[in-house]
Amino acid sequence: MTASPAAGHAGLIGVDIGGTKIAAGLVADGGRVSARLSCPTPRTGGRAIVARAADLVDQLLREAPDPVAAVGVGAPGVIDAATGVVSSCTDIVPGWLGTPVADLLSGRVGLPVAVDNDVRAAALAQARDPAVHGCRRVLHVSLGTGVGGALTCAGSVLRGDGGTAGEIAHLLVPEPGDLPCGCGRLDHLEAVAAGPAIAAAYDTRAGAGGTGADLVTVAARMRAGDPLAREVVARAGTLLGRTLSGLVTALDLDALVVAGGVTELGAPLLDPLTRALDAESRPPGRATPVLRPGTGDAPILGPALLAARRLAGELR
Numbered sequence: 001m002t003a004s005p006a007a008g009h010a011g012l013i014g015v016d017i018g019g020t021k022i023a024a025g026l027v028a029d030g031g032r033v034s035a036r037l038s039c040p041t042p043r044t045g046g047r048a049i050v051a052r053a054a055d056l057v058d059q060l061l062r063e064a065p066d067p068v069a070a071v072g073v074g075a076p077g078v079i080d081a082a083t084g085v086v087s088s089c090t091d092i093v094p095g096w097l098g099t100p101v102a103d104l105l106s107g108r109v110g111l112p113v114a115v116d117n118d119v120r121a122a123a124l125a126q127a128r129d130p131a132v133h134g135c136r137r138v139l140h141v142s143l144g145t146g147v148g149g150a151l152t153c154a155g156s157v158l159r160g161d162g163g164t165a166g167e168i169a170h171l172l173v174p175e176p177g178d179l180p181c182g183c184g185r186l187d188h189l190e191a192v193a194a195g196p197a198i199a200a201a202y203d204t205r206a207g208a209g210g211t212g213a214d215l216v217t218v219a220a221r222m223r224a225g226d227p228l229a230r231e232v233v234a235r236a237g238t239l240l241g242r243t244l245s246g247l248v249t250a251l252d253l254d255a256l257v258v259a260g261g262v263t264e265l266g267a268p269l270l271d272p273l274t275r276a277l278d279a280e281s282r283p284p285g286r287a288t289p290v291l292r293p294g295t296g297d298a299p300i301l302g303p304a305l306l307a308a309r310r311l312a313g314e315l316r
């Protein structure tokens with residue numbers, strides 16, 4: 001997959017609010033990220049997070065060669081896109097629930113602000129990628145600190161009135177393990193396939209109170225030939241594939257796009273995922289492409305596209 005061209009709007013800013021860092025970029029005419037900034041995500045609540053995002057936007061506005069028309073934000077959790085308020089989220093980001101992101105940020109920077117879930121915003125850019133463009137129905141899967149998802153049909157993101165369409169984090173995994181999920185229930189996809197979940201599975205299997213391994217350690221041990229690390233990663237891939245296979249059939253998906261830090265595990269994760277996906281989806285013999293974005297710009301370009309749509313009157 002190669003770079004994803006955004007719409008030809010001059011002067012937009014895309015902001016990606018994540019659990020560990022906030023990134024912001026100036027998106028110039030033609031969909032190129034011409035300047036970018038980032039900072040750690042504060043752990044002191046939603047208002048502090050939006051204030052830091054506003055600092056980044058202010059700095060980009062000072063450096064921008066041309067006027068900026070609007071700001072788009074991709075943010076964790078379920079977002080009411082009409083109001084830009086966080087309507088549901090787990091505690092991955094403390095104090096995030098209920099934050100009026102659009103109003104707070106717009107009040108600070110004096111520009112129109114559009115907000116959506118980070119994975120659904122990024123999917124707007126991913127769906128324009130040449131490798132994905134010919135696929136009509138696509139499930140976008142983000143594997144990082146949490147698990148996110150988005151459904152696109154012919155390049156448009158399906159949201160639903162409640163904003164949860166594409167939300168795959170809390171799908172039940174078809175192999176009970178009594179694994180606690182961040183939402184308070186058991187055996188959800190996020191409790192199996194997010195980075196911390198894979199590291200915790202390795203810790204548990206390593207026994208003796210665990211090794212305190214994070215995903216970086218598990219990845220290094222996997223590449224060094226540690227059979228337990230390979231097995232844990234393969235199991236996460238297989239359970240991902242089995243869980244998502246039902247969606248492939250039910251929604252008649254043409255492709256999966258997988259992104260996020262966990263996908264850097266590469267073939268030891270993605271091959272078992274693909275095998276399980278193809279084995280369980282219908283009809284027999286179905287082969288669903290599992291694609292990885294060629295660039296990391298979708299988290300900035302997607303929100304910029306969201307801002308462009310707000311300006312065009314397609315939102316709010």
Ligand SMILES: [Zn+2]
Pocket residue numbers: 169170181182183184185188190
């Ligand atoms: Zn859950």
